[in-house]
Amino acid sequence: MRLIEVRGLSIGYDGKTVVSGLNFDVNEGDFLCVFGENGSGKSSLIKAILGLKSTASGHIHFEKGFSRRDIGYMPQKTQVQRDFPASVGEVVLSGCQGSMGLRPFYGRVEKQKADAAMRRLNIFDIKKESYRSLSGGQQQRVLLARSLCGADRLILLDEPTTALDPIATGEFYRLIADLNRREGITVVMVSHDISGALRFSTSVLHLGGSEVMFYGKTADYVKTKIGESFMGGEAL
Amino acid sequence: MIAHMFSYGFITRAFVVGALVSLCAALLGVSLVLKRYSMIGDGLSHVSFGAMSVAAALNLAPLAVSVPVVLAAAFFLLRLSENSRLKGDAAIAVVSSSALAVGIIVTSLTTGMNTDVCNYMFGSVLAMTKGDVWLSVALSILVLVVFVFFYNKIFAVTFDESFSRATGVRAGLYNTVIALLTAVTIVIGMRIMGALLISSLIIFPALSSMRICNNFRRVIICSAVISLVCFAGGMFASYAFETPVGAGVVVINLAVFAVMSLIGRRTGR
Numbered sequence: 001m002r003l004i005e006v007r008g009l010s011i012g013y014d015g016k017t018v019v020s021g022l023n024f025d026v027n028e029g030d031f032l033c034v035f036g037e038n039g040s041g042k043s044s045l046i047k048a049i050l051g052l053k054s055t056a057s058g059h060i061h062f063e064k065g066f067s068r069r070d071i072g073y074m075p076q077k078t079q080v081q082r083d084f085p086a087s088v089g090e091v092v093l094s095g096c097q098g099s100m101g102l103r104p105f106y107g108r109v110e111k112q113k114a115d116a117a118m119r120r121l122n123i124f125d126i127k128k129e130s131y132r133s134l135s136g137g138q139q140q141r142v143l144l145a146r147s148l149c150g151a152d153r154l155i156l157l158d159e160p161t162t163a164l165d166p167i168a169t170g171e172f173y174r175l176i177a178d179l180n181r182r183e184g185i186t187v188v189m190v191s192h193d194i195s196g197a198l199r200f201s202t203s204v205l206h207l208g209g210s211e212v213m214f215y216g217k218t219a220d221y222v223k224t225k226i227g228e229s230f231m232g233g234e235a236l
Numbered sequence: 237m238i239a240h241m242f243s244y245g246f247i248t249r250a251f252v253v254g255a256l257v258s259l260c261a262a263l264l265g266v267s268l269v270l271k272r273y274s275m276i277g278d279g280l281s282h283v284s285f286g287a288m289s290v291a292a293a294l295n296l297a298p299l300a301v302s303v304p305v306v307l308a309a310a311f312f313l314l315r316l317s318e319n320s321r322l323k324g325d326a327a328i329a330v331v332s333s334s335a336l337a338v339g340i341i342v343t344s345l346t347t348g349m350n351t352d353v354c355n356y357m358f359g360s361v362l363a364m365t366k367g368d369v370w371l372s373v374a375l376s377i378l379v380l381v382v383f384v385f386f387y388n389k390i391f392a393v394t395f396d397e398s399f400s401r402a403t404g405v406r407a408g409l410y411n412t413v414i415a416l417l418t419a420v421t422i423v424i425g426m427r428i429m430g431a432l433l434i435s436s437l438i439i440f441p442a443l444s445s446m447r448i449c450n451n452f453r454r455v456i457i458c459s460a461v462i463s464l465v466c467f468a469g470g471m472f473a474s475y476a477f478e479t480p481v482g483a484g485v486v487v488i489n490l491a492v493f494a495v496m497s498l499i500g501r502r503t504g505r
Binding site for chain 1: 270271272384385386387388389391392394395396398399400401402403404405446449450451452453454455
């Protein structure tokens, strides 16, 4: 089932159009990876999907029964978070804030949601620990749990492995792949790490000029020139 | 000695207002320091100084003039650093020195550097009239109530603004709430602490508590306690050694910060 339909989309920033005529779909159960150079419009595309940025032209259409509220977003880590004094539980619980409206305090429903998200990602036993003392990989699990707290039909990840070492990166991909395959959560992931991400993705959107622009199955992507160059000619 | 100290009405008044303001500043300070807005207190206090000088020259009530002016400045600073090329710290420096300059020019053209103006700069426990006290108490309680009410939202917006925005939290609104509460706190507090020292009330307790606490709620509570203790200490020191209150509070805060840093290093946090 199709969740999001993007047609003829143009995005730009600072007054320049960087992507135009973009067409792609996000289907339920997809693991879609979005690649592209810096400045190719990846972040702008995410903002447009989340409704934080208006689009120059074209449309992003959410299918019936699916809305922005069903997207769990995992932004890039910020400087502020590095030494932020908060417990794992507090961070995860803040993911419920979107559905709170003006209600000031968390109720039982929110706490149960947060606990369930932490159990799902195996971080329930470190609930009381400090976020800033965790390893990079553990911190990403916490942020992912926070996203799942908000919504768990589609997760939108913005370069989740940027600051991770190779081992933690591999673990994180397996975690995402697990959520995708076992629990059927749709994944849209923006990444720089093409060769790593390709092992788990089902489809690929490559942003850039007309010669590198690509949207299709991962299996077809690796046959293209650019896909081949990243895979070093290896078969999957 | 303590009983003797509180037999003076003006000291009791200053103590009540100061304690409430310390509490407000400590709570807001945690969020401001984490958001890298430490210097906003400094900027706003200079704006408040400018406004109060103008009010004094025109014979108007200082609080009534400076509250709205500083509220506007807080709002403006926030918008400015969000949207324009002038970054947060530069924007604060520009606004702060300009307001100070206006204040000084107005003062020297009219009343000259009298005790009132000096009090705005360095703070004084004598500055509070009874009307000021009631207004200050009411405003500080308002700040505390609003803070507690928005506590979870302030946490969410401080920890991750882009996530909050994406999930439909009105981050802009809560940033504005933080800025407005800060503005009110600064204006009330600078009568006692002085324009030059009020920002310490915002920064120090937050920094100290972050050395030793590992969860947000504890940081907030610890920061409130440290702030109250340091303020009380500053008041007693001021009474015992006849030093200005503001300076005493800052020095005690510095000592607490040093101790907390040592403890924090020992426990490896």
